[in-house]
Amino acid sequence: xxxxxxxxxxxxxxxxxxxxxxxxxxxxxxxxxxxxxxxxxxxxxxxxxxxxxxxxxxxxxxxxxxxxxxxxxxxxxxxxxxxxxxxxxxxxxxxxxxxxxxxxxxxxxxxxxxxxxxxxxxxxxxxxxxxxxxxxxxxxxxxxxxxxxxxxxxxxxxxxxxxxxxxxxxxxxxxxxxxxxxxxxxxxxxxxxxxxxxxxxxxxxxxxxxxxxxxxxxxxxxxxxxxxxxxxxxxxxxxxxxxxxxxxxxxxxxxxxxxxxxxxxxxxxxxxxxxxxxxxxxxxxxxxxxxxxxxxxxxxxx
Amino acid sequence: xxxxxxxxxxxxxxxxxxxxxxxxxxxxxxxxxxxxxxxxxxxxxxxxxxxxxxxxxxxxxxxxxxxxxxxxxxxxxxxxxxxxxxxxxxxxxxxxxxxxxxxxxxxxxxxxxxxxxxxxxxxxxxxxxxxxxxxxxxxxxxxxxxxxxxxxxxxxxxxxxxxxxxxxxxxxxxxxxxxxxxxxxxxxxxxxxx
Ligand code: SF4
Numbered sequence: 351x352x353x354x355x356x357x358x359x360x361x362x363x364x365x366x367x368x369x370x371x372x373x374x375x376x377x378x379x380x381x382x383x384x385x386x387x388x389x390x391x392x393x394x395x396x397x398x399x400x401x402x403x404x405x406x407x408x409x410x411x412x413x414x415x416x417x418x419x420x421x422x423x424x425x426x427x428x429x430x431x432x433x434x435x436x437x438x439x440x441x442x443x444x445x446x447x448x449x450x451x452x453x454x455x456x457x458x459x460x461x462x463x464x465x466x467x468x469x470x471x472x473x474x475x476x477x478x479x480x481x482x483x484x485x486x487x488x489x490x491x492x493x494x495x496x497x498x499x500x501x502x503x504x505x506x507x508x509x510x511x512x513x514x515x516x517x518x519x520x521x522x523x524x525x526x527x528x529x530x531x532x533x534x535x536x537x538x539x540x541x542x543x544x545x546x547x548x549x550x551x552x553x554x555x556x557x558x559x560x561x562x563x564x565x566x567x568x569x570x571x572x573x574x575x576x577x578x579x580x581x582x583x584x585x586x587x588x589x590x591x592x593x594x595x596x597x598x599x600x601x602x603x604x605x606x607x608x609x610x611x612x613x614x615x616x617x618x619x620x621x622x623x624x625x626x627x628x629x630x631x632x633x634x635x636x637x638x639x640x641x642x643x644x645x646x647x648x649x650x651x652x
Numbered sequence: 653x654x655x656x657x658x659x660x661x662x663x664x665x666x667x668x669x670x671x672x673x674x675x676x677x678x679x680x681x682x683x684x685x686x687x688x689x690x691x692x693x694x695x696x697x698x699x700x701x702x703x704x705x706x707x708x709x710x711x712x713x714x715x716x717x718x719x720x721x722x723x724x725x726x727x728x729x730x731x732x733x734x735x736x737x738x739x740x741x742x743x744x745x746x747x748x749x750x751x752x753x754x755x756x757x758x759x760x761x762x763x764x765x766x767x768x769x770x771x772x773x774x775x776x777x778x779x780x781x782x783x784x785x786x787x788x789x790x791x792x793x794x795x796x797x798x799x800x801x802x803x804x805x806x807x808x809x810x811x812x813x814x815x816x817x818x819x820x821x822x823x824x825x826x827x828x829x830x831x832x833x834x835x836x837x838x839x840x841x842x843x844x845x846x
Contacts, residue, residue: 596831
């Protein structure tokens, strides 16, 4: 932190820091109920022998993590937060960012957690899961509210490495979008630890499409895009992707994805960007709601 | 598809019995290894003291707590993506007598021929299932090349390790190859319905 910004830590800033520290560890240990349900349902539905073996092991692994109070997966990921900030929330986003950074750092040192962040060129470790522009934060600012919602999504590299962008042309249409998503997920095979959540971002610009794909993976399983056109695309893709036969861990089977989420933005009349971001079966996510008074409520379902 | 239980290190015959799709649970000793370890072995030409004959290698960078005197306590041990390390497959078989490689996501098709020729298999673990994997590793018995931490050579004593799935067998069959070929065939039909 530079000298100009280094004022005293106000109580609500401390609250956000504590929340971040808690959320990071909680997300890594205790996966959300909607995900547990989806994995359980996948196990019931899967008919291939290796596929069922994989899903049995995943369900058993989640139980062991609960019992042993251990991490669900060893990859503590890169820390990504999603903040929805009310216009009346009494802490400037610059301060929220500092609080998230300190919380991430503290969780990593105190637990302790594996630290993954390195300088992109030198590959030297940059600190306890923090670095230049890390953690990564998605911001949304809302009018008429004075609270803060913060969601922590530690993103594993095995699945993040399976991210794809294509600038389709308008003439490719919806079929082009679907084809690109299908090709991406078949090409990824077992590498991103399927079955997980396929996040798709369409429209906007190249960078914004990928941003939207990342928004899509953070949604709880079972939620649907409010736009009926987009929701229909989600359903179509979910069905198509599960017909590829890639299966759990790419060993072949009926369940290749648990869900497909699509987020969209309007775009230029000559653009048709499609971004795919994969979230593995360990789709970790944990949320907190912070009031203007600094009260915190942790939320398993958000 | 058969279910096996095997103690490692093992010999060629036991490995050749395995067929793609079989399930296997492992006891005995396995060796943790990763990119940097193999770069030292093959690109820098250094040979570790650890005996890898008949070994099962696990692609991992374990999360451990140092206890001093080269002893380590396990914290969380999981498995990394194998595909990056495919180029070492043949050398591991010829120079070191390795019999099995365990990792996640599979090895590309270039591993099929050397594995068939040398009598090696690829065993698929469930990626990310580290909580379970950690309980199946009883102890870290030895560590070599600590300067590469955490990408050292790790000797783990395991019990009921798995179940693993034979992803590539020693007879030229790869589930990954077959699943991809089938998926590409299905894609052609799916394209028509878009
Ligand atoms: S892709 Fe996900 S489940 Fe697989 S190892 Fe990485 S974080 Fe874990």
